[in-house]
Amino acid sequence: MSDNAIESDDVIRLILQFLRENNLERTLGALQKESSVTFNTVDNKDNLLQDINHGRWDAVLRQVQNMKIPPMKLYDLYEQIIIEMVEMNEQNTAKVLLRRSQPIESLRENQVDRYAKLEELVARPKFDAKLAYPDGATKESRRKIIAEGLADEITVVPPSRLLALLGQCLKWQQHQGILAPDNAYDLFRGTVPEQKAEDDAVASQVYSTIKFPGKKAYAETAVFSPNGQYLATGTMDGFIEIWNYITGKLRKDLKYQAEDSLMAMDNSVICLNFSGDSQLLVSGSNDGKIAVWKVQTGTCQRRLSPAHSQGVTSVCFNKDGSQVLSGSYDQTVKIHGLRSGKTLKEFRGHSSFVNSVLFSTDNTRVLSASSDGTVKVSQILLPLVWDAKTTSCLHTITPQSGADISKGPSSSASSASSSAAAVATSALANQTVQAIVPLSKNIDQVLVCTKSNTLYIMTMRGQIVKTFTHQKKTGSDFVSATVSPQCELVYGIGEDSVLYCFQITTGKLISETKICDYEAVGLTGHPRTNVVVSHDDHGHVYFLKA
Template sequence: MLQFCKENSLHQTFQTLQNECQVSLNTVDSMDTFIADINAGRWDAVLPQVAQLKLPRKKLEDLYEQIVLEMAELRELDTARAILRQTQVMGVMKQEEPERYLRLEHLLVRTYFDPNEAYQESTKEKRRAQIAQGLLPPGTQFDLFRGTAAMKQDEEEAYPTTLSHQIKFGKKTHPECARFSPDGQYLVSCSVDGIIEVWDYVSGKLKKDLQYQADVWDAKTADCLQSFKPPPPLRGGDASVNSVHLFPKNSDHIVVCNKTSSIYIMTLQGQHVTHPSRDIIDRKEQLRGDERLQVVKSFSSGKREGGDFVAASVSPKGEWIYCVGEDMNMYCFSQQSGKLEHLMKAHDKDVIGITHHPHRNLVATYAEDCMMKIWKP
């Protein structure tokens, strides 16, 4: 319906449908032309198309800021002030990032334009390219319509040998569980104090551009303003989180299991829907029936003592099986041959778990040494 309205220039109907059903078409006539217009600074062609899209606030702020700077450079000061003072995007910037907003105001009252001051350590052309493609790690491209990076998939699977990043937790807040999101964008952890956090695994830092993180963390000071925990146990006792999983059908929900008689599906705003754990018990009892399990292949650490495995993870294509043991080592087994292909020290204290990226050759381990480590080939 939206596509039909757009193709037939039914702009008012298009806008009404989009607002009423809360569904955005999020397309442009030509992606190549759209990006070329941004790189060339043809903002009169870009803005009408942007008005039809649902883009992340951060992306819109970068776009409008660049337009204000270029209008100031052309000495189109009235246009620059109108964009700065009358658009909703810049109004939000004024509230959320007053220093950034005031910097633009000060540039507009100057009698001259200094590109070095305006663009700082960048250039006009580089900033245009960043707006078109986004600031991304190597090997990725920006999906303008999802507001996320389209992750590059590793064609061949390989076991990890090198430490990529390590994330340090507080002394009494070691991670109890960690999982990569199904789209491979985020690494989610939950710690023994019940706090759930979302990380950028490329940089090893907290993700603060997510909507829920923006509500919880002060991005300027990195001070925690608010945190959320699963509901407390009904009969008292320990409420530490055992595991957390992103809900497959809704990326805004996470499944949290703590030491209570219930599991929870929680939104990233901290609300929850209770599901009694009796459902899990019933499923376990069903599996205990006439079904019998048969061992197809086994993998061993080769140690009689101190070599028990505490957690395992399988690569996306099933070619590798990774185990962490009570000896604090990571074992890399070839699924096809059943042989131990690589062994390395993972942590300095008891390892708690391991998780694999959904389509990259990346493995994350976490332990009682209050460290979460990301490993790569």
């Protein structure tokens, strides 16, 4: 996309046209005087030329009085008007133009003889055609010369250009995904009201696909901004890109992307997340580094290097965007202060990779999910709920198939006893927790995705209140999950790239959609519309809608 600058004079001319069309003559004159910009445009050039050729001088003067026209051509115009006023015996009008019009005043100073002839013509009691039209000239020939001269000085502009261009800009922004279609827009403030969330419907139709080039250019992570305007992806080769979810194309309205100057990290980008106001984006990479970016400019606001000793697997902002929570392959969870760039708190207790981290809505607790499974097979620390102030562990939950959802978390003693019984009787395998997803309609609950055929809804106190299961066996374990805008539907995507949709109220599986033949890597849902996005390990990003 070319980056052609818009001339400030053109902007002023658009405003001048608006003022003229709305008969705001005083404001029009003041703006022209202050800016020294004139509005040499007309709605219809042919009509103006016809007005000149037919002597409709009142209409002509209304259109040219605020134009910037060379003095000689203005002399010709006003001279002809005065001549015709005298011919029609409109002596008073002719005298006013002779003595009070600015072009004739200039004529008197610069062409004394020509002015003297005009004054003589006006002073005579009877119209003198030979004095008015010497050398065989005629009224018609003089009008024609004036029309041809003015035609070179003016351009044709359709009416209401300012409003038309603003409308086109809004349509272009809707096409780019900056504005939601048919959504109200506050032109004065330059903001759009928060889009109302759609009624939930099952997203099952692939309507667009992104294909990254090269073997190492697949998306490791994808996430929507809270305002729904941005879809960000982080790829294996370290690039971070912002997409238009409506078209599936790169957002070229962001100048840095239009210039191919993408946000990037030195290593694979494993995780991304937006701040609550959608203005900042935090990224974590495979080498343990974290970066915070300003979305509109693509500039890096803060680098935390290293934030962890191993890859950063999950990141999120706190409520006011002043802190970043992170989890890592190094089995730790940390809170980083963005102002100081230092680690404020560190949580230990997991004995395997931390895959997902989350602040509670009131920012008083931290949730983390792990691949831990090395100590107690039936009681792995998945997820851990920490107290953010004291860094003490409040609850440890073990999501597993067949869990008793009628009871809350048990005490440590009974939990240990039941764990031993579970290991002895059923030999349950540990289920890696892939992700924890907040539920916007119930701030006390989260969706828990385990690497199994089951998803869970869990309270902040660790009680499992709902399970969602498909009946397939190996090769279809969930790798990621998300929820619909109204939190009435739960989506989970299996390793086999089958998208499962469950009804939250009933727990029933209501839809299965095979997206592709490659292995799924992740899933994210739009916060306002029935759109979900999945990405695989072969460089594809799939957009699905209802």
